[in-house]
Amino acid sequence: MAIDLMSVAGWMKDFATQIHDNADLLTDLDREIGDADHGANMDRGMRAVIDLDPSTFPSAADYLKKVGMTLVSTVGGASGPLYGTFFLRVGTAWPDVENPDLVGLALRAGLDGIIQRGKAAIGEKTLVDALSPALDEFDANAGDGMGTALQAAAVACAAGRDATIPLVARKGRASYLGERSAGHQDPGATSMTMLIEAASRTLS
Amino acid sequence: MQEVFEHGRLWPMKKLINDVADVVKDSLFGVEAAHADLVKVDHENKVVYRKDAPIANKVGIISGGGSGHEPLHGGFVGLGMLDAACAGEVFTSPVPDQMFAATKLVDGGAGVLHIVKNYTGDVMNFEMAAEMAAAEGIRVEAVIVADDVAVQDSLYTAGRRGVGLTVLLEKIVGAAAEEGKDLDYLVGLAGRISDNGRSMGMALTGCTVPAAGKPSFDLHDDEIEIGIGIHGEPGRARVANGTAAETAEMLVRPILDDLDYSGSEVIAFVNGMGGTPLIELYIVFNEVAKILAAAGVKVARCLVGNYITSLDMAGCSVTLLKADAEMLQLWDAPVWTPGLRWGK
Known part of the structure; x- marks a missing residue:
C-alpha cells in the first residue's frame, strides 16, 4: 500500500535528501529576496524528522503529525510554522485506506492550514503558488490512481514554482523589497516542489 | 579564520566567538554568569527569565525574537520590564x-502578554505558542509592534516592521504590569503606545551574521542606506553620506510626515545599531532635538544608546513616541535589568 507508514516514511526520507542536497540553492534563493536561512533551517528540521523511528508509530497519520510537530520545534522562521502546520493537518486527515480522493482531501487540509497560518493568497509569491495548482491537478487526475495524480501534481507544482519568478512578493520578508522582488524564484515554492516531487517518487 | 571573497575584496571574519554554531548558546551562558543576581537562563529552551518568576497575580510579560539585537530582549528582563525573553538563532525567530x-x-495566574515584533x-511562532498555552488553560494576549515608517506600502507587504518602539513599549508596559495592572489594561496600553510611536533607521555599513561570515550588504565609502530594518536587509534608498544634521533630517522628517506630533510631548530615542560610537549618537540626538524644537515638538524624556542593535552594523535609528502623562509616569517608574536600570 503506497500510503502506509513505511511508504510515508520513505517520502520524508526522499524529501530530506532533496533538502539536504539543495540546501545551498535554497539559501541562495533566500539571500536574494529574504534572509538567507531557508536551506539551513529546512535541513535542520528534516534531519530531525529522519531521526524519528517510523516503526514506533501506530499509523502513518500519527507519524505525519509528529513530523509536523518536529518541524515546528526545529525549523523556526516562517517555514517552521508553515511546513509544521501543513504536516499536522495532513496527518490529521490522512486516510487508512488507499483512496486517492481521500489523500487529495488530506493534502488540501494541509494547504488550508498553510493559508490560515500565513494568510497568503495565490499570486503573492509564496509556496501557496506551487502547492495550490499542484493539488488542483491531483484532484483532476485522482480518478486515474495515485501514481498519475501525483505525477500531474508534481508537474503543476514545478510550473507554479517557476511562475513565482516574475511575481512581486506580497508576504514575508521579500515583500519589503517591493518591485525588486520580481525576477527571483520563491525559495518556499522551491522547497514545496521538492516535497511534491518526492511524493510522486515514493507514494505512487 | 574564515575568509570570504565578496564585493571585490576578501573579508576575514574577525569575531569574538568560539564556534559559529555556539554563538547564541555561549552568549546566554555569559548573560547568566554576569547577571545571576537578576536572571536565570533555561538553556534547553534558550529563555532568560526573572529570578523571582513567577510572581503571583502579576501579568507575565514576554518578548523574544532572533538574536543579534542585544541588549533586546534578554537584557531587558528584570524588575519593571520583561519577565522572560526567548532567544532564537541569529536573526531567526524562536520556535x-x-x-x-x-x-x-512566568505565569503567575494573571495571564501572560506576548510582545511580538x-x-x-x-508572528506565526508566537501565535502557535499562544495556542499551545491556551490548550493548557493559560490566558495569553499578544501585541504586535509595527513602527517602522520605512515600510511605506503596508497594504502590499507583511506590514511595517517592529523596531525601536519595542524598547519603549517593553519598558512602559513592563512598569504597568509591575504596578499590578491586569492583562486587558496592558493590551490597551500597548495598543496606545503602538498607535503613537514611529521609527526610522539608517546604516553606514551592513552587518555580518556569524553563520554567513560576510556582510549583509556593502556600501561604497561615500554611501549610506536610509530606511533599514534590524536584520541587515537593504532599506528604502541609498544616498550620499552627508553631515549628521542631514542624516537626522532624513530620519526625523518621514516620522513627522507619518504622524502629527505638533504640540505633543515625546519620548525621543536615538538608538545605535551596534557599531556606532556613543559620541556620534549624541551628535545625532542634538540634531534630532533641534529639528523637533523647530517643529513644535517637546522632548519630555529621551534615551540615547545601543538598545536594539543589528550585530556590528554601524548606523542609528530614531524613535518618537507621543507620550501622555501616564506613559511618562510609567517611563520614570523603577526598572532594574541588565540593559536598562534606574529609579530603584
Missing part, C-alpha cells in the same frame, strides 16, 4: 516551544 516554556515559567516568522 513556539520556547515561547510556550517561557509562558509557563512584526515579522512573519515571529
